[in-house]
Amino acid sequence: MNGRERFERMxxxxxxxxxxxxxxxxxxxxxxxxxxTERYYNDAAAFALGQDAVMRxxxxxxLTGPFLLAGFGEAFGSSLHYADRYVPTLSRPAxxxxxxxxxxxxxxxxxHPRILFYRDSIRRMAAAHGKEALIxxxxxxxxxxxxxxxxxxxxxxxxxxxxDGTRRMLDLTIPFFTLLCRSLFSDGADVIAMxxxxxxxxVTTDRLVRQLALPVLQEALPGVRGPVLFHxxxxxxxxxxxxxxxxxxxxxxxxxxxxxIADARRRIRGESLLLAxxxxxxxxxxxxAEIRGRCLELxxxxxxxxxxIPAATGTDVDPRTPLESLLAIRxxxxxxxxx
Amino acid sequence: MRQGDGKKPVDPNVITTLENAVLQADMKxxxxxxxxxxxxxxxxxxxxxxxxxxxxxxxxxxxxQEVSLAQSYVLSLMVDDLLRIDQTASGAGKRMARRGPVxxxxxxxxxxxxxxKIVSTILRLHDWDVCDLGIDVEARLIAQKAVExxxxxxxxxxxxxxxxxxxxxxxxxxDARGYRGRIxxxxxxxxxxxxPELAAGVGADGTAANxxxxxxxxxxxxxxxxEW
Numbered sequence: 001m002n003g004r005e006r007f008e009r010m011x012x013x014x015x016x017x018x019x020x021x022x023x024x025x026x027x028x029x030x031x032x033x034x035x036x037t038e039r040y041y042n043d044a045a046a047f048a049l050g051q052d053a054v055m056r057x058x059x060x061x062x063l064t065g066p067f068l069l070a071g072f073g074e075a076f077g078s079s080l081h082y083a084d085r086y087v088p089t090l091s092r093p094a095x096x097x098x099x100x101x102x103x104x105x106x107x108x109x110x111x112h113p114r115i116l117f118y119r120d121s122i123r124r125m126a127a128a129h130g131k132e133a134l135i136x137x138x139x140x141x142x143x144x145x146x147x148x149x150x151x152x153x154x155x156x157x158x159x160x161x162x163x164d165g166t167r168r169m170l171d172l173t174i175p176f177f178t179l180l181c182r183s184l185f186s187d188g189a190d191v192i193a194m195x196x197x198x199x200x201x202x203v204t205t206d207r208l209v210r211q212l213a214l215p216v217l218q219e220a221l222p223g224v225r226g227p228v229l230f231h232x233x234x235x236x237x238x239x240x241x242x243x244x245x246x247x248x249x250x251x252x253x254x255x256x257x258x259x260x261i262a263d264a265r266r267r268i269r270g271e272s273l274l275l276a277x278x279x280x281x282x283x284x285x286x287x288x289a290e291i292r293g294r295c296l297e298l299x300x301x302x303x304x305x306x307x308x309i310p311a312a313t314g315t316d317v318d319p320r321t322p323l324e325s326l327l328a329i330r331x332x333x334x335x336x337x338x339x
Numbered sequence: 340m341r342q343g344d345g346k347k348p349v350d351p352n353v354i355t356t357l358e359n360a361v362l363q364a365d366m367k368x369x370x371x372x373x374x375x376x377x378x379x380x381x382x383x384x385x386x387x388x389x390x391x392x393x394x395x396x397x398x399x400x401x402x403x404q405e406v407s408l409a410q411s412y413v414l415s416l417m418v419d420d421l422l423r424i425d426q427t428a429s430g431a432g433k434r435m436a437r438r439g440p441v442x443x444x445x446x447x448x449x450x451x452x453x454x455x456k457i458v459s460t461i462l463r464l465h466d467w468d469v470c471d472l473g474i475d476v477e478a479r480l481i482a483q484k485a486v487e488x489x490x491x492x493x494x495x496x497x498x499x500x501x502x503x504x505x506x507x508x509x510x511x512x513x514d515a516r517g518y519r520g521r522i523x524x525x526x527x528x529x530x531x532x533x534x535p536e537l538a539a540g541v542g543a544d545g546t547a548a549n550x551x552x553x554x555x556x557x558x559x560x561x562x563x564x565x566e567w
Contacts, residue, residue: 081448081501081502083499083500083501084501086499086500086501089498089499089501090450091448091450092450093450151450151451152408152451152453153412153451153452153453153456156408156409156412156453157412157416159409160364160366160409160412160413160416161366161367161416200407201407202407202408203407203408203409204364204407204408204409205362205363205364205407205409205410206363207363207364207365208363208364208409281533
C-alpha cells in the first residue's frame with residue numbers, strides 16, 4: 001500500500017496497513033541535494049529533484065510544494081531576502097499602504113515567472129510521485145496574501161482602520177487566489193494547504209475572525225473547487241477550527257504542537273483529517289528516540305481516531321534536523337501498524 | 340505615567356468599553372470612546388484613570404502571552420492617538436520626556452517595524468525620550484546615533500534568524516567606540532521570542548518577549564548602564 005492509497009482508504013474509512021505520516025519537507029529537499037536555496041527556490045527542476053530525494057530518503061505519504069510564502073508577494077512586486085540555508089523571506093513589500101493598491105498589477109498565473117515556478121514544481125512532483133503520494137500545494141489565502149504585498153504592519157493597519165482599502169485589496173487577491181488554486185489542481189496538486197494567520201491566537205481576535213476572516217473564506221473557497229488543508233502557521237487556531245470545518249473544501253487541519261488533538265477533533269467533523277504531533281522548526285531539538293517514543297505515544301492515545309495523522313507541522317522542518325529524526329516518525333508508524 | 344488632574348470622576352463603563360475595544364481589536368469603537376473621554380475628562384485623567392488600569396490589565400495578559408498582534412497594535416494606535424491629543428490640547432512641548440534618551444531601530448535587512456513601533460509607543464507613553472531610526476538601519480548608524488544623543492540603551496529588533504545575526508555588528512560598533520557598559524543593548528522580535536538564548540549569542544544585554552516586558556527591560560538596563 002502506498003501513501004496515496006493510504007489516504008484514499010483512510011478518507012473512506014477503510015482499513016490501512018499503517019497510518020500515513022509526513023512532515024513539511026519542502027526546504028529539506030535542498031538539504032538532501034545540497035542545492036543552494038537561491039537556485040532551489042527559482043528553478044522548479046532543482047526543487048523537484050529535492051522532493052525526489054525526500055521521497056527516496058524519507059518516504060513520507062505526502063509531499064509539500066514550495067513553502068515559499070514571500071514568493072507570492074514577490075509575484076506582486078515585493079522583493080525577497082535569500083539566506084544560506086533557509087527559506088527566502090520578505091525583504092521589501094511591493095507597496096507601503098492601501099493608498100498604493102491601484103498601482104499593483106496582479107500576476108498572470110500562466111506567465112509570471114514566480115507563479116510558474118510554483119506551478120512547474122507541482123507538475124514535476126505530481127509526475128514523479130503523484131501515483132504514490134499526495135501532493136500538497138501551499139498557497140496564501142486572500143487575507144494572508146497582502147501580508148506579503150504590503151508587509152504585516154501596513155496590512156494589519158489597513159484591516160484595523162480602513163474598510164475600503166481592505167476591500168480593494170481583497171478584490172485583487174480573491175480572484176487571484178481562486179484562479180491560482182484551480183491552476184495548481186490542474187497541475188497535479190491533490191490538496192491546497194493554506195496558512196491561516198488571521199485565525200490564530202497570535203494574530204487575531206474573535207471579532208476579526210467572525211466579521212472579516214471567515215466571510216473572506218466563505219467568499220473565496222467555493223471558487224477553489226477542491227480539497228483544502230487549513231494550516232496553523234506556528235500558532236494555535238483551534239478556537240476557530242469549528243468555523244472552518246463548515247467551509248467549502250474543508251478536508252484537513254494541521255495543528256500547533258501545543259494543541260489538544262482530542263479537543264480539536266471534538267470541534268470538527270469526524271471525517272476531517274487531523275495532522276499533528278510535532279513542530280517542524282524545533283524537531284531538531286529532540287533525539288530520534290524521543291521522536292519515536294512521542295509518536296508511538298500519540299498513536300496509542302489517538303488510535304481510535306481513524307483520521308489522525310502524525311506529522312511535523314509548523315513551517316518547514318529545520319535544515320539542522322538529522323535524517324534519522326524524520327525516519328523515527330516513519331519507524332513509529334510502521335511499528336504501530338494498523339493498530 | 341503622570342498623575343491625573345482630579346477633575347470629573349471617570350465612568351467605569353468607559354474603562355471597560357475601551358478595554359473591550361482593545362481586546363476585540365476594534366479600532367473604530369476605541370477611537371470614538373477615546374475622543375469622547377478626552378473631551379469629558381481631560382488628558383491627564385484619561386492617562387491616569389483610564390489608560391493606567393487598561394495598560395496594567397493588558398500588560399498582565401501580555402505576560403501570559405494572551406494578547407494577539409492585532410490587540411497589541413490597537414493598543415499602540417490608541418496610545419499614539421492619546422499622545423496626539425495631548426499635543427493638540429496643550430500646544431507644542433507640554434509633554435516632556437523625563438527618561439532617556441534611548442535609540443530604537445530595526446536592524447539592517449529587517450523591514451518588519453510593527454513590534455518596534457509598539458515598543459516605541461509604550462515607551463513614549465511612559466515618558467521616555469525615544470529616538471526611533473526606523474527599519475533596515477546599519478549597525479554603524481545605530482551606534483553613531485546613540486553616542487550622539489547620549490543614549491544609555493539601544494533597542495534593536497529583528498524578526499528572523501538571518502537578520503538577527505546582523506545585530507552582532509551593533510555590539511561590535513558599541514565596543515569599538517569604547518562604550519561597552521555605558522550603552523547597553525536590548526534586542527527583541529519574533530526570533531528572540533522563539534529562541535531567547537540567541538540574545539546572548541548576538542551580544543545583547545537583554546531581551547523582552549513583549550512591549551510591556553520591554554518597558555521593564557529598558558528601565559533595568561538604564562539603571563545598569565554606567566553614567567556618561
